[in-house]
Structure formats: C-alpha cells, structure tokens
Amino acid sequence: MADRYLSFTATAPGRFLTARLGLPQPAALSRWTAERPSLNGHLLHLTAGGPSGLDLAPVLARTGPPTASVAAGATTGSTAGAAGGSTGPAAVVLDATGVRDVDALAEVHAALHPVVRSVAASGRVVVLGAPLDARDHHQAAVQQALEGFVRSLGKEIGRGRTVNLVRLTDASAAESTLRFLLSPRSAYVSGQVIGVGAAEGPAGPVDWDLPLTGRTALVTGAARGIGEAVAETLARYGAHVVVLDVPQAAEDARRVAARLGGSALTLDITAADAGERIAAELPDGLDVLIHNAGITRDRRLVNMSAERWSSVLDVNLASVLRTTDALLAKGALRTGGRIVATASIAGLAGNAGQTNYGASKAGVAGLVRSLAPRALAEHGVTVNAVAPGFIETRMTAAVPLFIREAGRRMNSLAQGGLPVDVAETTAWLAHPASGSVNGQVVRVCGQSLLGA
Numbered sequence: 001m002a003d004r005y006l007s008f009t010a011t012a013p014g015r016f017l018t019a020r021l022g023l024p025q026p027a028a029l030s031r032w033t034a035e036r037p038s039l040n041g042h043l044l045h046l047t048a049g050g051p052s053g054l055d056l057a058p059v060l061a062r063t064g065p066p067t068a069s070v071a072a073g074a075t076t077g078s079t080a081g082a083a084g085g086s087t088g089p090a091a092v093v094l095d096a097t098g099v100r101d102v103d104a105l106a107e108v109h110a111a112l113h114p115v116v117r118s119v120a121a122s123g124r125v126v127v128l129g130a131p132l133d134a135r136d137h138h139q140a141a142v143q144q145a146l147e148g149f150v151r152s153l154g155k156e157i158g159r160g161r162t163v164n165l166v167r168l169t170d171a172s173a174a175e176s177t178l179r180f181l182l183s184p185r186s187a188y189v190s191g192q193v194i195g196v197g198a199a200e201g202p203a204g205p206v207d208w209d210l211p212l213t214g215r216t217a218l219v220t221g222a223a224r225g226i227g228e229a230v231a232e233t234l235a236r237y238g239a240h241v242v243v244l245d246v247p248q249a250a251e252d253a254r255r256v257a258a259r260l261g262g263s264a265l266t267l268d269i270t271a272a273d274a275g276e277r278i279a280a281e282l283p284d285g286l287d288v289l290i291h292n293a294g295i296t297r298d299r300r301l302v303n304m305s306a307e308r309w310s311s312v313l314d315v316n317l318a319s320v321l322r323t324t325d326a327l328l329a330k331g332a333l334r335t336g337g338r339i340v341a342t343a344s345i346a347g348l349a350g351n352a353g354q355t356n357y358g359a360s361k362a363g364v365a366g367l368v369r370s371l372a373p374r375a376l377a378e379h380g381v382t383v384n385a386v387a388p389g390f391i392e393t394r395m396t397a398a399v400p401l402f403i404r405e406a407g408r409r410m411n412s413l414a415q416g417g418l419p420v421d422v423a424e425t426t427a428w429l430a431h432p433a434s435g436s437v438n439g440q441v442v443r444v445c446g447q448s449l450l451g452a
C-alpha cells in the first residue's frame with residue numbers, strides 16, 4: 001500500500017501544512033538502483049582523539065565516493081573546499097577509535113558540529129569506535145558514550161540521513177560493512193552499533209558487483225514478501241537461490257524460482273526431519289542459509305490459546321534451531337558459509353499482543369549470540385540476524401489505519417521500510433567478505449523509537 005502521507009509531504013502545500021502543524025516531514029529515501037549504485041557526492045574523513053593506527057585511507061578510497069581528509073574541528077566551508085566543490089558531503093566517516101577519555105569526546109563534537117548540517121539529503125554519518133577495554137574503565141566509558149551520541153544524532157539529523165557506529169580494530173576487515181553503510185543499500189538502517197572482528201576474508205579476490213557467483217543460497221519463506229525480496233537480491237548478487245516454502249505455496253515458490261533462475265523446494269519447515277530433507281536435496285552443500293519463514297498469531301496473553309503460542313514458537317524459533325543444528329551436524333554448510341536469521345524489533349523492545357512472537361524473535365537473537373562463536377570456530381560459518389521494524393508488506397497493509405500510521409512514523413526516518421531494505425542488509429551479512437561480522441543483530445527499522 002502506498003504511503004500517501006509521504007507523497008503529500010513532498011508537495012509544497014504538504015510541506016507548508018505539516019510544518020505549521022508540527023507533523024513529521026519524512027524525506028523520500030534514495031535506495032540502490034542500477035543507475036545509481038553509490039552515493040552522489042564526496043566522502044569526508046574526519047578524526048577525533050588523535051591517531052588511531054587504522055589504515056582507513058585505502059579502504060575508504062574503494063567505497064565509492066571520492067574522499068577528503070580533514071582534521072577534527074574543520075569548518076563547513078573548509079570541508080567543502082577540501083572536496084573540490086561547494087556542496088556538502090554525501091557521507092562523513094569520523095574515526096573516533098582513539099578517543100580514550102572525556103576530554104577527547106570534545107573532539108567528536110568539534111569534528112561533527114561544523115559539518116553535520118551540510119551532509120546531503122539521504123547522506124550517511126558513520127562513526128568508528130574501538131571495542132570496550134575491560135582493563136580501562138575510562139576508555140570503556142567514553143567508547144560506550146559514542147553509542148548514546150550516535151543514536152541521539154540519528155534521531156535529530158533528518159532529511160533521510162542515517163547515523164551508525166562501527167566498532168573495529170582492523171580497517172580491512174570492515175570493508176564490506178563500510179561499503180554497505182556508505183551506500184544507498186543501507187537506506188533504512190540507522191542508529192545501529194555493529195561490531196567487526198578480526199579479518200576473516202574470502203579465499204580469493206572479491207567481485208563486489210557479483211559476490212555470490214557460484215554460491216548456493218537457501219531462503220525459507222521465500223515465495224512472497226520479505227523472503228521473496230531477499231531471494232531476488234541474493235540472485236542479483238549472483239547466487240543460485242533455493243526458494244523454500246510450505247507445500248500450500250508451491251505454485252508461488254516455483255514462480256519465484258523460475259524468475260530468478262533458481263530452484264524451488266517445498267516442505268514444512270517445522271517437520272522434525274526438515275534439516276535432513278534440505279541436506280538431501282542439496283548434496284553438494286550450501287553457502288548461505290537464510291531463516292526468513294515466520295508467522296504471527298496475535299492476542300494478549302490473557303486471551304491467547306496454547307495453540308496460538310506453540311504454533312508461533314514452532315515456526316519462528318524451534319524450526320530455526322532444529323534445521324540449523326541438523327545442517328551444521330551434516331556439514332551441509334560449506335566453510336565460509338553464512339547463516340542469517342530473521343529476528344524483529346518486537347523481540348528486542350516488546351509489543352503488546354505479541355508475547356508469543358516477541359518471545360520467538362528474542363529467542364532468535366539469543367541463538368545468534370550463543371552459536372556465532374562456536375559455528376565460526378568449528379565450521380567456519382558466521383551467524384547473524386536482521387531485526388526488521390515496520391516494513392511495508394501485505395501483512396502491514398492489513399493493519400488498521402491509525403496503527404499503521406503510528407508504525408510508519410515512530411522512527412527517525414518517519415516512514416516504513418521496504419522489503420528490499422531487509423534484503424540488502426541480509427545480502428551484506430551473506431557477503432563472502434563479511435566474515436568478520438559475526439554474532440550481530442542488526443535492526444532494519446529506520447531507528448525505531450521503540451527500544452534501544
């Protein structure tokens with residue numbers, strides 16, 4: 001369903017009226033297209049807290065926009081001049097990994113204060129932080145402070161711009177993450193804190209346009225909605241996609257698979273032998289496993305039957321646990337494989353009428369955080385999750401008008417996301433160069449005002 005309010009606020013009368021009434025004025029987001037694959041403008045590289053030792057220059061040079069390096073505290077005019085133009089930057093990367101005390105936090109303010117207003121519409125601000133040092137509570141305090149700073153800036157920056165924090169120790173290990181966050185692909189990802197570990201690079205050179213060529217990806221619940229968008233995006237990146245859905249959706253699954261040049265697999269993901277059947281259908285193995293299948297059966301707890309509770313937990317959580325265990329045990333996921341599960345902001349922040357759904361999606365986050373280090377160590381496979389917020393699908397189109405509008409506006413971007421936003425985030429986590437991203441739960445919610 002079209003967001004008519006968003007369209008209205010793009011008109012002159014709409015801008016005037018909503019401004020007079022103090023209503024949200026969402027900006028149309030610039031998403032990836034083949035005609036516009038990167039941000040339109042330059043990237044500004046700032047530092048705070050002194051030299052960090054990160055070799056960022058070559059990585060930033062490969063992310064797309066031309067880069068200008070400017071010292072902390074530069075003025076807006078000088079940053080524009082450094083980039084060779086009069087317009088503001090399309091993206092700003094602030095290296096704050098060297099911030100170790102409260103005084104150094106002032107350099108964060110000095111670096112961004114003069115330039116943040118000039119960042120282009122649908123632009124990006126990425127702050128780089130260091131892992132918290134358990135031996136230095138001053139460093140840990142100020143690096144944690146960066147989280148509050150980033151999330152607060154994300155809620156005030158407006159004009160479709162996003163702000164995120166990446167914790168890292170190795171710039172080269174973060175290249176796929178920086179490419180994602182500094183591109184139109186991350187249009188609905190804001191206010192996130194993403195940890196990047198030691199480099200776990202692919203065996204050979206990376207084709208950044210078709211990184212999944214020669215790889216097999218299985219997407220559950222892929223016959224429609226978000227799952228279909230994920231399948232489309234992985235196929236666009238070169239993967240052979242196996243479209244898995246329930247037998248009742250067999251016709252739709254075959255249609256999607258045929259359109260993408262993939263294959264269809266119909267089975268009940270809650271069956272006790274689902275994992276074994278998937279492994280048997282894919283004797284050559286699997287590179288990417290996307291757990292997308294999910295259902296809702298909403299009721300307040302006092303009105304919720306045992307069947308409503310158990311059906312949601314079985315599809316959304318138990319099946320994920322069973323199939324993941326079975327596929328890992330059988331070695332069906334090849335070394336360098338990726339598992340991406342679908343959580344939800346309902347599982348992170350809670351939602352009235354969704355105790356079953358919230359429990360299942362919080363369980364997915366727990367699975368990811370516990371399994372990720374063991375799966376990497378024992379199988380060479382990473383495990384991450386995406387947590388969508390309000391995404392424009394047929395399901396949300398059926399939500400009553402006022403609840404739907406509240407869901408759309410209660411985030412920093414003041415609009416709902418699209419299935420492709422979840423798909424692009426999933427594809428980043430599935431990327432062969434994303435091996436250093438593990439155990440992360442990334443919200444795709446426009447920085448929803450619900451929860452952290």
